[in-house]
Amino acid sequence: MQTRHGILLMLFFFSAVSFSERSVLSIAGAPIASDLGIGDVAMGFLFSAFGWAYVLGQVPGGLILDRFGSGKVYGTVIIAWMTVIALQGVTGFLSPVVALISLFILRILCGLISAPIFPANARIVGEWFPPSERGRAASIFSAAQYFAIVLFGPVIGWIAHSFGWTYVFFFFGIVGAVCAALWMNFYRNPSEEVDGKVRTEVELKRCEKGKKPRKLPWKQRPIVMLLTNRMTLGIYIGQYCVTAITYFFMTWFPVYLVTEKGLSVLEVGLVSTIPAMAAFFGQLWGGRFSDDLVARGIALSKARKAPIIVGMLCSMSIIFAELAESIVLLVVIMSFAFFGRGFGGMGWAIVAETSNRTNAGLNGGLFNMFGNSAGIITPVVIGFLVQWTGSFELALLYVGIHAVLAILCYAFFVGEIKQIPMDHGEAF
Numbered sequence: 001m002q003t004r005h006g007i008l009l010m011l012f013f014f015s016a017v018s019f020s021e022r023s024v025l026s027i028a029g030a031p032i033a034s035d036l037g038i039g040d041v042a043m044g045f046l047f048s049a050f051g052w053a054y055v056l057g058q059v060p061g062g063l064i065l066d067r068f069g070s071g072k073v074y075g076t077v078i079i080a081w082m083t084v085i086a087l088q089g090v091t092g093f094l095s096p097v098v099a100l101i102s103l104f105i106l107r108i109l110c111g112l113i114s115a116p117i118f119p120a121n122a123r124i125v126g127e128w129f130p131p132s133e134r135g136r137a138a139s140i141f142s143a144a145q146y147f148a149i150v151l152f153g154p155v156i157g158w159i160a161h162s163f164g165w166t167y168v169f170f171f172f173g174i175v176g177a178v179c180a181a182l183w184m185n186f187y188r189n190p191s192e193e194v195d196g197k198v199r200t201e202v203e204l205k206r207c208e209k210g211k212k213p214r215k216l217p218w219k220q221r222p223i224v225m226l227l228t229n230r231m232t233l234g235i236y237i238g239q240y241c242v243t244a245i246t247y248f249f250m251t252w253f254p255v256y257l258v259t260e261k262g263l264s265v266l267e268v269g270l271v272s273t274i275p276a277m278a279a280f281f282g283q284l285w286g287g288r289f290s291d292d293l294v295a296r297g298i299a300l301s302k303a304r305k306a307p308i309i310v311g312m313l314c315s316m317s318i319i320f321a322e323l324a325e326s327i328v329l330l331v332v333i334m335s336f337a338f339f340g341r342g343f344g345g346m347g348w349a350i351v352a353e354t355s356n357r358t359n360a361g362l363n364g365g366l367f368n369m370f371g372n373s374a375g376i377i378t379p380v381v382i383g384f385l386v387q388w389t390g391s392f393e394l395a396l397l398y399v400g401i402h403a404v405l406a407i408l409c410y411a412f413f414v415g416e417i418k419q420i421p422m423d424h425g426e427a428f
Helices: 003-022 029-036 040-056 058-068 070-093 096-114 117-128 131-142 144-162 166-186 196-210 222-228 230-259 265-271 273-295 300-323 327-343 347-354 357-372 374-389 393-412
Strands: none
Touching: 003 070, 003 117, 003 131, 003 144, 003 166, 029 096, 040 058, 040 096, 040 230, 040 357, 040 374, 058 070, 058 117, 058 357, 070 096, 070 117, 070 166, 117 131, 117 347, 117 357, 131 144, 131 273, 131 347, 144 166, 144 265, 144 273, 222 230, 222 357, 230 265, 230 273, 230 300, 230 327, 230 347, 230 357, 230 374, 230 393, 265 273, 273 300, 273 327, 300 327, 300 347, 300 393, 347 357, 357 374, 374 393
């Protein structure tokens, strides 16, 4: 196995672990709510605590990546993350009020610490893989968010059912320690392994790092150029719409199965893996489909947009989920919708295509900040809709509308996908 493929495998596994921990509150949501005595709206805010911090940490995290490099930052993040995860397990032994406050604070810390992970993934893929392979490489680490539910969903359900929800966090603390050991021992700088072309790019980057960032006119500063460019702004907004679908499945979908469909926590841990598996294969297929279009001579913009538009058309089917009269049909509809989300998950490949070498972290941070704003808004809005109506009917419509908006955004607003030339200077 080539070194870059081994590194991609580590990115996949670490991303899966990170996303799995985010789903603990959803899969074990019912017992947590019961133990702490909280309702739907409070649970919605607890769901969103991670998202608030995760979003706020994106731009600083991206700038830290551009300043110190992906390898060092990634290792530091894993060590800090595993510590905070283990502390969340301790909250289960506190009084309900203190536990709720402590858990909320620790979820915020976890969001801040996790912020650089996916921008670093995209940055590492950009350094290690040529353009003809970036679609597949980005789809592999992006698919980790779905495989996380498949791999760890049943484990989370079993631990929560057999031992209690606090022990799930202890489990992930141990897994985090394993991840830290793997990264520290096996990650290498691209210049040590790859061919001359990539080595030259790395060395240029090192030379640029030694320079003090020069003053730039306000309009030429990277963050301003990224936020005022129609293409990148459209990509950011489109990612918000796409990610809203993900956050429904990560937060309220298991609760929906328990409260409206009468499944047990253990059953939810198993059933929720089916749509996640569909999304996982959709993500891999979408990346391969896009790279194949590029190989056939299709313009890069069309090759990257096509899977997104097709995938969002599939995701719109979630609107009809409430019409399902059986669990089997419901799971089929939800799986088709989540498959579409995976198939259309080309966002990180697009980030790799549009990033300037010295500002890849900033571009990825802004992209992830916009996308994961859905992690703040979606859980809370759905909580209010469920409490107001007493059902998930409007909540599913809310999620489906985001698929429509994503199609409109990429089809009519983004335009040509290309790299934005930017000078090496102060980001702000």
